Amino acid sequence: MAPDDGVAGQLEALGAFIHSQRTQAQLTLRELSERTNVSNPYLSQIERGLHEPSVRVLKAIATALNVSVETMLTRAGLLADDDADDDPGTEAAILGDPRLSADQRSSLLAVYRSYVGERPSA
Amino acid sequence: MAPDDGVAGQLEALGAFIHSQRTQAQLTLRELSERTNVSNPYLSQIERGLHEPSVRVLKAIATALNVSVETMLTRAGLLADDDADDDPGTEAAILGDPRLSADQRSSLLAVYRSYVGERPSA
DNA sequence: GAGCAATGCTTGGTTTACTTAGCGAAGTGG
DNA sequence: CCACTTCGCTAAGTAAACCAAGCATTGCTC
Numbered sequence: 001m002a003p004d005d006g007v008a009g010q011l012e013a014l015g016a017f018i019h020s021q022r023t024q025a026q027l028t029l030r031e032l033s034e035r036t037n038v039s040n041p042y043l044s045q046i047e048r049g050l051h052e053p054s055v056r057v058l059k060a061i062a063t064a065l066n067v068s069v070e071t072m073l074t075r076a077g078l079l080a081d082d083d084a085d086d087d088p089g090t091e092a093a094i095l096g097d098p099r100l101s102a103d104q105r106s107s108l109l110a111v112y113r114s115y116v117g118e119r120p121s122a
Numbered sequence: 123m124a125p126d127d128g129v130a131g132q133l134e135a136l137g138a139f140i141h142s143q144r145t146q147a148q149l150t151l152r153e154l155s156e157r158t159n160v161s162n163p164y165l166s167q168i169e170r171g172l173h174e175p176s177v178r179v180l181k182a183i184a185t186a187l188n189v190s191v192e193t194m195l196t197r198a199g200l201l202a203d204d205d206a207d208d209d210p211g212t213e214a215a216i217l218g219d220p221r222l223s224a225d226q227r228s229s230l231l232a233v234y235r236s237y238v239g240e241r242p243s244a
Numbered sequence: 245g246a247g248c249a250a251t252g253c254t255t256g257g258t259t260t261a262c263t264t265a266g267c268g269a270a271g272t273g274g
Numbered sequence: 275c276c277a278c279t280t281c282g283c284t285a286a287g288t289a290a291a292c293c294a295a296g297c298a299t300t301g302c303t304c
Contacts, residue, residue: 029252039293044253051291054261055177055200069201070192078177079191090222093215095190099238102147105188108237112230116221151282161263166283173261176291251300260291267284274277 010078012049017075019047021065035064132199134171139197141169143187157186174198 022032033040038057045051046061053061062069073079094100094108144154155162160179167173168183175183175198184194195201216222216230 028250030250040251041253041255041294042292045292048253052176052178054291055174055180055195055198057292058177059200069195073177073195078181089211090215090219092190093212095188096193097212097238098193101237102143102187102189104237106147108230108233109188111233115223115226115230116219150280152280163264163283163285164262167262170283176261179262245304247302247304249300249302252298254297255295256293257295258291258293261289263286263288265285265287268282270279270281272277272279274275 011052013075014053014072014078015047015049017072018061018065021067022047025065027065032061032064036060133174136197136199137169137171140165140183140187143189144169147187149187154183154186158182 029040029043033043036057038060042051046053058072059069062072070079090112091109094105094112097105100108151162151165155165158179160182164173168175180194180198181191184191192201212234213231216227216234219227222230
C-alpha cells in the first residue's frame with residue numbers, strides 16, 4: 001500500500017471493522033442505532049467510510065459492540081502503537097506518565113534515547 | 123462527585139490538561155497551532171472546554187505535546203483509565219528494560235524520581 | 245399477483261466542529 | 275507618546291458531523 005494512504009483509507013478500515021463486528025453480532029443498523037443513540041443512516045455512512053465519527057459516537061459504538069475502544073482505533077490505524085515491538089515499553093510508559101510535565105517528558109525521553117541509541121525522531 | 127457529571131466537566135478537564143501541558147512546554151497557542159495544523163483560536167476554545175475536539179485534532183495535539191495518544195484519549199473520556207492512575211509503570215519499564223546498563227538504569231531512575239518527587243527510599 | 249415487514253440507503257435540514265480575519269491588552273524600543 | 279510586535283481571544287463564516295423522514299429492494303405470507 002502507499003505510504004501516504006491518507007485518512008480516507010483509515011476511515012474505510014474503521015468502517016469495515018465496525019461493519020464486520022456488527023454483522024458478526026447479528027445486529028441490524030437500526031438495532032445498533034438504538035443501542036448507541038446514533039441514527040441508522042449515519043451509522044451506515046460511517047461503515048462506508050464517508051465520515052469520521054466523533055469521540056462520543058466512537059465510544060458508544062465500541063460499547064454497544066463489546067469491543068474496546070483501543071482495539072477499534074488500533075484496527076482503524078488511528079492509534080499507531082505497534083512500535084512496541086523492539087521497545088520494551090519504556091518509551092510508552094514515559095509518554096503515558098501523567099506525573100511528568102511536557103518538559104520533563106522530553107528530557108527523560110532524550111536521556112533514554114541517548115542510552116539506547118535511538119534517533120530522536122519517533 | 124455526581125456520577126453523571128456530564129460531558130462538560132470532561133471537556134473542561136481535557137482543556138485544562140492541554141493548557142497545562144502547553145504552558146509547561148513553553149509553547150504559545152500559535153506555535154502549537156503550527157505544529158498541529160489546527161487554528162489557534164480553536165485551540166484556545168478547546169483549552170477552555172468550549173468544544174469537543176475530534177480524534178484527528180486530539181491526536182495531533184498529543185503528538186505535538188509529546189503526550190501519548192492514549193493518555194490524551196483517556197483525558198478526553200474516550201478510554202477508561204485502566205493503567206494510568208498512580209503508577210503508569212514507568213519505573214517498572216525502566217527496571218525491566220534490557221537495553222539499559224545498570225548505570226544507565228540508575229541514572230534514569232534517579233532523574234525520573236526527582237521529577238515525580240519520589241523519595242529515593244526504594 | 246397484492247400486501248407487508250424489515251433491511252440498507254438517499255435526501256434535506258440542523259447542530260457543531262473548525263477556519264480566516266481582526267480586536268484589545270501587554271510588552272519593547274525609538 | 276508612538277509605532278511595532280506578540281499574546282489570547284471574539285466574531286462571522288465555511289465545512290462537516292449528525293438526525294428525521296422517506297425511498298428502493300428483498301423476502302416473506304396470503
